[in-house]
Amino acid sequence: MVALTRFVLSASLAGLAAAQGLQITNPSANSWWVAKSANTFSWTCNSSPQSQFTVLVSNSNPAILVSPIAIIAIESNVDCSKLITQDQSNQPASGGYRIILANPLNSSDIYAQSDEFEIKPLGSAYPSTTPATGPSATSASGAAASGSAAPQNGQNNAASIKNAGFGVGAAIAAGLAYFL
Structure with a gap:
């Protein structure tokens, strides 16, 4: 019964996140x-x-990052994309990174997080760009929507819609799961 309740709760959270x-x-x-x-x-x-x-960056390996660090203190949800300079996120090459979007007043209130991704060593090639579709096709620079075959100005312009958002519902579910 408890397992079924947690499954239903997880399914509800997935719907809420979407x-x-x-x-x-x-x-x-x-x-x-x-x-x-x-x-x-x-x-x-x-x-x-x-x-x-x-906007925070985290890593699953505590030897790389002990805890998430903020790379943008407050970002408006109107730009659709942002160029992250090497000064904003000067992290070492490694796998296990995630970008986290959180409440500016409480970073434990997570709105969304990326899939795990890798930061490759300096000089590595960027992934090839594919045309973006859906809501992410519009960006401030237009780079993701252009579908160009090569990155421009050293930017990583590839787009992928494989990420799940997490928000207030996740915090509520975590509290409910604790009591179940």
Whole structure:
């Protein structure tokens, strides 16, 4: 009975996360960043009730990052993409990274997070770009929508829609699961 209740709760959370509409489209498992380079971060904008969020980077390996660090304190949910400079995110080459979008006043209130992705060593090639579709096709620079075959200005322009958003519902479910 408890397992069934948790399954139903998990399914409800998946629906709630999808309803929020905020998803990270780049980076992803198939779209990496390059260390000490400018990289593009993109998301489905204007499809979420969150008007602002904090952008954090985390790593599953505590030897790389002990805890998530903020790379953008407050980002408006209108741009759809942002160029992350090497000064904003000067992380070492490794796998296990995630981008997290969180409440600017409480970073434990997570709105969305990316798939795990890799930061490749300086000089590595960026992934090839494919034409974006759906809400993420519009970006501030137009790079993701252009479908160009090669990155421009050292940017990682690939887009992928394989990410699930997590929000307030996840925090509620975690509290409910504790009592079940």
